[in-house]
Every structure is written in C-alpha cells, then in structure tokens.
Amino acid sequence: MEFWQMFGIVGLVALILEIVIPSGFFLNFAVAGFLTAITSFFVCSFYSLIIVFVVLSMLSILLIRPLLLKSRKADQKSEELENMYIGKIAKVVEPITKSSGTVTIFEERWDARLATEDAEDIPEGSEVKIIKSESLLLYVEKV
Numbered sequence: 104m105e106f107w108q109m110f111g112i113v114g115l116v117a118l119i120l121e122i123v124i125p126s127g128f129f130l131n132f133a134v135a136g137f138l139t140a141i142t143s144f145f146v147c148s149f150y151s152l153i154i155v156f157v158v159l160s161m162l163s164i165l166l167i168r169p170l171l172l173k174s175r176k177a178d179q180k181s182e183e184l185e186n187m188y189i190g191k192i193a194k195v196v197e198p199i200t201k202s203s204g205t206v207t208i209f210e211e212r213w214d215a216r217l218a219t220e221d222a223e224d225i226p227e228g229s230e231v232k233i234i235k236s237e238s239l240l241l242y243v244e245k246v
Contacts, residue, residue: 106152110140113156127171134167135159188213188233192246199225199243206231206241218242 114136121129139156146152193208199215204225206215217225218234222244225231231243 106143106147106149107140110136110143110152110156112136114140127168127175130171131163131167132160134163186236188236188241191233192230193233193241193243195225195227195229195231198227199231204243206233206243208233208241213241214239215241215243218244 114133117129117131117133117136121127121133135156138159139152142155143152146155188208191208193206193213193215195204195215196207196212197203197205199206199217201217201220204215204217206213215231225243225245230246232246233241233243235242
C-alpha cells in the first residue's frame with residue numbers, strides 16, 4: 104500500500120467518525136490526513152509524513168476548531184433567543200386565528216398563530232401565553 108493511500112484512508116476514517124460523532128474534533132484529523140496524502144506525492148519518507156501529519160493535525164486543531172466552536176455558539180445563542188419567549192405572556196394586537204394575528208411582548212411586535220387547530224380565535228386586547236416559537240412566528244394560547 105502506498106503512503107498516499109494510507110493517509111487517504113486515515114482522512115476518510117476520520118471523516119466518517121466526524122459524521123457519526125459530530126464533535127468537530129475528528130474533522131481536524133480528516134483535513135490533516137488528506138493534506139498529508141497530497142504531501143506524500145512529494146515526500147517519500149514515512150517518518151517525515153508522520154511528522155507532517157502530526158504538525159498538520161495540531162495546526163488544524165489550532166485554526167479550524169475555534170471557527171467550528173464559534174459557529175456552534177452562534178447557533179446555540181439564536182436557539183436561546185427563540186426560546187426566551189416560551190411561557191411568557193403577550194398582548195394581542197390583531198386578532199389571532201389559525202392563519203394570522205399579531206402580539207406584542209417586551210415592546211416587540213410578533214406574528215402569532217393559534218397553538219392548536221381546534222382553539223377558538225383570540226380577540227384583540229386579550230392576553231395569551233406563548234407555547235412555541237418557530238423562526239419569526241409565535242404559537243399562542245389564551246390565558
């Protein structure tokens with residue numbers, strides 16, 4: 104087996120592990136494995152390639168991992184922002200039906216819909232409890 108094949112397999116196994124266990128950690132080794140496989144066309148010493156793999160793995164961990172963690176934190180922050188309204192009381196500005204309606208909460212105006220299909224329409228001026236949030240749409244029920 105040639106060196107490029109060995110390091111290609113290392114990169115592929117690390118990539119499969121990253122897919123199975125999405126932690127962002129194995130992706131660093133996959134990148135290092137594939138880059139070392141490319142490097143093996145120019146370097147013929149196995150020990151030199153091992154050193155290249157280790158150095159590339161460390162560089163990848165130092166450079167790529169912070170970017171992955173930053174994007175993960177941004178996703179969590181947006182999810183927390185959506186969930187901060189759940190369970191809160193809002194005031195109905197426009198009557199809420201299955202297909203339309205508006206509420207205000209924390210001096211913000213949001214589109215709202217009935218949380219359940221069989222619920223009655225909620226008139227303007229009523230107070231509602233927010234049950235769930237999907238993007239820019241709140242699902243509510245009458246208090």
